[in-house]
Amino acid sequence: MLIIIICMFLFSASLSSGQDYATCTVPDTTIINQLLRRVVALEQALQRNATERVASLEMQLHDTISKLNNLTAEKNSLTTLLETMKEDLERVSRKQQAALNRERALHDPDWHTPFNGYQYRLTPLTQSWQASRTVCQDMHSDLAVIGVQNPTTRRSLANTLGLENTWIGLNDLSREGAWEWIDGTKTTHDNTQWFPGEPSNSGNQDCGEIWGHNFQYKTNDDDCTKLQKGLCERRLLPPK
Ligand SMILES: [Ca+2]
Numbered sequence: 001m002l003i004i005i006i007c008m009f010l011f012s013a014s015l016s017s018g019q020d021y022a023t024c025t026v027p028d029t030t031i032i033n034q035l036l037r038r039v040v041a042l043e044q045a046l047q048r049n050a051t052e053r054v055a056s057l058e059m060q061l062h063d064t065i066s067k068l069n070n071l072t073a074e075k076n077s078l079t080t081l082l083e084t085m086k087e088d089l090e091r092v093s094r095k096q097q098a099a100l101n102r103e104r105a106l107h108d109p110d111w112h113t114p115f116n117g118y119q120y121r122l123t124p125l126t127q128s129w130q131a132s133r134t135v136c137q138d139m140h141s142d143l144a145v146i147g148v149q150n151p152t153t154r155r156s157l158a159n160t161l162g163l164e165n166t167w168i169g170l171n172d173l174s175r176e177g178a179w180e181w182i183d184g185t186k187t188t189h190d191n192t193q194w195f196p197g198e199p200s201n202s203g204n205q206d207c208g209e210i211w212g213h214n215f216q217y218k219t220n221d222d223d224c225t226k227l228q229k230g231l232c233e234r235r236l237l238p239p240k
Pocket residue numbers: 172176177201204205206207221
């Protein structure tokens with residue numbers, strides 16, 4: 001086998017050098033050894049080149065992966081920063097919108113603004129308690145609770161708005177005699193100033209109203225279907 005390889009090598013050499021090795025005879029041992037050493041050296045050189053090339057490619061791959069990881073981390077960091085900036089922008093926008101809404105509300109001529117952080121107005125038509133409440137809710141408010149629990153504020157509202165019998169946010173619709181404000185607060189001696197003898201539930205009275213001047217603007221229960229105006233209340237939210 002080795003002789004065949006050597007013959008092939010000699011034939012190849014004859015083609016490149018022009019020397020005639022066409023007749024392949026068994027060469028001298030020295031020549032064979034020289035050729036063998038050249039083959040081994042060539043093989044070792046090829047092996048070294050391949051190893052170095054693989055090592056170089058591995059380093060390049062490692063470097064590329066490292067850069068990719070760095071870019072991914074940078075991208076994640078920028079994404080987080082972008083989301084934070086977006087949230088900050090939205091918060092500022094909401095704050096500006098709230099301040100704008102508050103400013104508009106403060107200058108809304110249809111609403112009265114006492115000093116308790118709320119605004120008040122009467123519903124335009126005489127309606128049932130529930131219909132009056134719906135009108136208030138359509139104006140982003142509800143029937144009054146806070147302003148009519150405090151005697152001083154209630155009297156101020158009565159004088160300013162000219163309150164007569166007026167629906168407020170009070171009822172015992174859930175259970176007879178269990179009076180509560182529409183914000184869920186139970187009635188107490190301090191937060192509900194009933195006119196003496198009230199609530200009477202006379203003929204089934206489940207909705208609360210403020211009585212007029214002659215009754216010191218005290219509270220009474222009345223038939224919920226009675227047609228009268230309601231007192232709407234909305235909170236002036238300070239910007240956050
Ligand atoms: Ca009742």
